[in-house]
Amino acid sequence: MWQARTKNELIIEVWEKLDCENVGAAEIEAIETAVAAEYGQAAVDSPMIIARLLADEGAELRHPEIMRLFVERASDRPYDAAFRNLIDLDSLRGALRSIRELNNLRLKYAAESDREGIRHARQAALDAKQKLKAAIDDPRTEGLRRRMCVEISEWLSVWLQTPDLFSDWVELRQRSADFRETFGHIQRSEDE
Secondary structure (H helix, E strand, C coil), X not given: CCCCCCHHHHHHXXXXXXXXXXXXXXXXXXXXXXXXXHHCHHHCCCHHHHHXXXXXXXCEECHHHHHHHHHHHHHCCCCHHHHCCCCCCXXXXXXXXXXXXXXXXXXXXXXXXXXXXXXXXXXXXXHHHHHHHHHHHCCCCCHHHHHHHHHHHHHHHHHHHCCCCHHHHHHHHHHCHHXXXXXXXXXXXXXX
């Protein structure tokens, strides 16, 4: 049905098909529907990103409508605050603290029978593993940093597979000769 080869081209094509000079909430929602149908719901950008693209193409924006739509959508994401800046992959200590916090969220959501919250916790770990994989595969990542990324990735794998055993497992892992030879000892901070 659509001629566009990219998502941005599709956004512009739908706008042109709507044959409107100014864009508000209804037009943004029509574009979101087309993008979701073509590329899946995960590919749908925020209303502000779509509006910016259309403004660059010459569309006049009905700013209050678009802002209202953006705010409504932002309030529909109750998990964002809990997971924002949660994962620290810059050090072993930070990663360990992050995984423990992630597990605390998982336990909280499990106690509340909140399947969506549990899914977000797992997704945060999977996203972190992807970042680590990119660093591991990057030829510019130096030796000790690469080994640290591999280690943290392994921690996340264990947590994803057996979150209830992770704490005991990571304590044993840190006591292993291999770990101590490579990384030394991770001292726990007072807030842990």
